[in-house]
Amino acid sequence: MEGSHAGGGDQATRHGHTGEGDFAGQFDVQFEGSANTLEAFWMPFTWNREFKRKPKVITGAKDMHYTTDDNRQVLDGTAGLWCVNAGHGRQRIVEAVQQQVARLDYAPAFQLSHPLAFQLANRLIGMAPGDGAFDHVFFANSGSEAVDSALKIALAYHRARGEGQRTRLIGRERGYHGVGFGGISVGGIVNNRRKFGQLLTGVDHLPHTHLPEHNRNTKGQPEHGAHLADELERICALHGPETIAAVIVEPLAGSTGVLVPPKGYLQRLREICDKHGILLIFDEVITGFGRLGTGFAADYFGVTPDLITVAKGITNGTVPMGAVFCRKGIYDAFMEEAEHGGGTIELFHGYTYSAHPLACAAALATLEVYKEDGLFEHAASLAPKWQEAVHSLADHPHVIDVRNLGLVAGIELAPREGAPGMRGYEVFTNAWEDGLLTRVTGDILALSPPLMVSEQQIDQMVEMTRKALDATP
Numbered sequence: 001m002e003g004s005h006a007g008g009g010d011q012a013t014r015h016g017h018t019g020e021g022d023f024a025g026q027f028d029v030q031f032e033g034s035a036n037t038l039e040a041f042w043m044p045f046t047w048n049r050e051f052k053r054k055p056k057v058i059t060g061a062k063d064m065h066y067t068t069d070d071n072r073q074v075l076d077g078t079a080g081l082w083c084v085n086a087g088h089g090r091q092r093i094v095e096a097v098q099q100q101v102a103r104l105d106y107a108p109a110f111q112l113s114h115p116l117a118f119q120l121a122n123r124l125i126g127m128a129p130g131d132g133a134f135d136h137v138f139f140a141n142s143g144s145e146a147v148d149s150a151l152k153i154a155l156a157y158h159r160a161r162g163e164g165q166r167t168r169l170i171g172r173e174r175g176y177h178g179v180g181f182g183g184i185s186v187g188g189i190v191n192n193r194r195k196f197g198q199l200l201t202g203v204d205h206l207p208h209t210h211l212p213e214h215n216r217n218t219k220g221q222p223e224h225g226a227h228l229a230d231e232l233e234r235i236c237a238l239h240g241p242e243t244i245a246a247v248i249v250e251p252l253a254g255s256t257g258v259l260v261p262p263k264g265y266l267q268r269l270r271e272i273c274d275k276h277g278i279l280l281i282f283d284e285v286i287t288g289f290g291r292l293g294t295g296f297a298a299d300y301f302g303v304t305p306d307l308i309t310v311a312k313g314i315t316n317g318t319v320p321m322g323a324v325f326c327r328k329g330i331y332d333a334f335m336e337e338a339e340h341g342g343g344t345i346e347l348f349h350g351y352t353y354s355a356h357p358l359a360c361a362a363a364l365a366t367l368e369v370y371k372e373d374g375l376f377e378h379a380a381s382l383a384p385k386w387q388e389a390v391h392s393l394a395d396h397p398h399v400i401d402v403r404n405l406g407l408v409a410g411i412e413l414a415p416r417e418g419a420p421g422m423r424g425y426e427v428f429t430n431a432w433e434d435g436l437l438t439r440v441t442g443d444i445l446a447l448s449p450p451l452m453v454s455e456q457q458i459d460q461m462v463e464m465t466r467k468a469l470d471a472t473p
């Protein structure tokens with residue numbers, strides 16, 4: 001087979017390469033004695049055949065940079081995968097995890113717990129948006145799990161209150177809510193959905209808010225598009241609002257190529273949800289923990305949802321963790337239902353690793369670093385500089401749109417004729433080879449650096465992006 005043959009051939013070269021790097025020993029051990037070492041790992045959301053022909057391998061990281069297996073420094077333009085908000089290898093987080101694994105490696109998550117779980121839940125409630133609006137946190141291990149947990153909590157909440165007919169979930173076109181069956185059902189990215197059967201039933205979708213004909217090269221929030229929230233009224237009229245449990249949106253959609261919400265859009269969604277007793281879920285897996293220069297996007301937009309899903313930046317990407325913040329009244333409804341029904345367990349849902357001790361230790365240390373370093377404020381102060389810098393790319397012949405908010409930018413490229421996504425992939429590869437990590441979705445480049453980024457590194461990122469665009473046909 002072409003893929004495995006090419007992979008095997010390149011691995012020999014690769015093995016030779018690794019002898020040069022600081023981390024070579026570590027990497028060599030994994031390659032020792034096998035002709036097919038790259039092949040066994042089925043990589044997620046990856047062009048596996050291409051990777052195995054031409055691997056991109058990271059062996060270390062510190063602050064704003066990755067180290068590659070051939071010992072190059074790569075500037076991290078994407079905070080890993082939107083998660084390393086405090087920068088890499090932060091000593092405080094490293095030590096917290098090291099100490100925790102020695103003290104308590106694992107505690108059963110069901111009917112038992114450990115102190116850091118409660119400490120972290122309290123910390124998160126203390127910083128949640130909406131002036132004390134949230135009073136409970138449910139822990140998961142990823143964004144996908146946080147989303148599925150939030151959808152299940154929303155359904156069961158209505159049932160606990162005697163509104164069990166509210167079974168419909170409303171997502172949005174181009175939404176990304178992870179890869180669980182709940183997440184892909186409410187999500188709106190066709191490639192993530194079409195090969196996986198019928199998904200959840202009873203799901204409908206709002207239109208996406210990307211209106212390039214009106215909002216091209218908008219700096220910050222677009223003027224045009226708030227009316228798209230009114231589509232929720234149409235969906236309510238179609239199904240009956242009393243059948244709808246929840247609406248889930250990313251306040252700023254990241255994975256689908258950085259879609260910034262039009263002015264007034266989220267406020268309008270909130271009003272319609274309130275009018276019809278529908279729960280509003282914000283998926284803040286990428287916007288949570290400072291990405292927009294505020295704790296959460298809900299703070300930035302001044303709209304308080306009923307449930308918030310978070311992950312990624314909660315532990316600075318060091319240990320997997322996800323969580324759902326629940327607005328006052330949600331937890332109580334479960335407690336009251338069980339109290340009156342004489343039940344014991346109030347929510348039949350949870351994970352072996354919910355509130356894992358290492359994740360809790362990492363999260364508590366991460367929140368300290370965010371606070372001590374004033375990273376959310378730093379991000380807010382750099383946002384105007386970031387905006388000007390990324391919009392300077394709008395004049396490049398490949399670029400058809402630039403959009404931004406906080407420390408996020410989307411740079412949309414004209415697709416190459418007959419090969420959508422190829423130009424984006426090549427820009428990503430050229431940037432990587434030149435020493436910049438970008439993220440690409442189809443032909444849209446996303447930049448979202450660690451919040452510790454400096455003005456000079458912003459300029460460097462933009463220069464390197466331009467160079468990668470120039471180098472790509």
Ligand SMILES: Cc1ncc(COP(=O)(O)O)c(C=O)c1O
Nearest residue numbers: 142143144176177178283285286
């Ligand atoms: C908005 C949003 N929700 C959910 C997820 C899924 O998170 P995970 O990959 O941790 O499951 C992501 C990941 O990028 C995301 O951006």
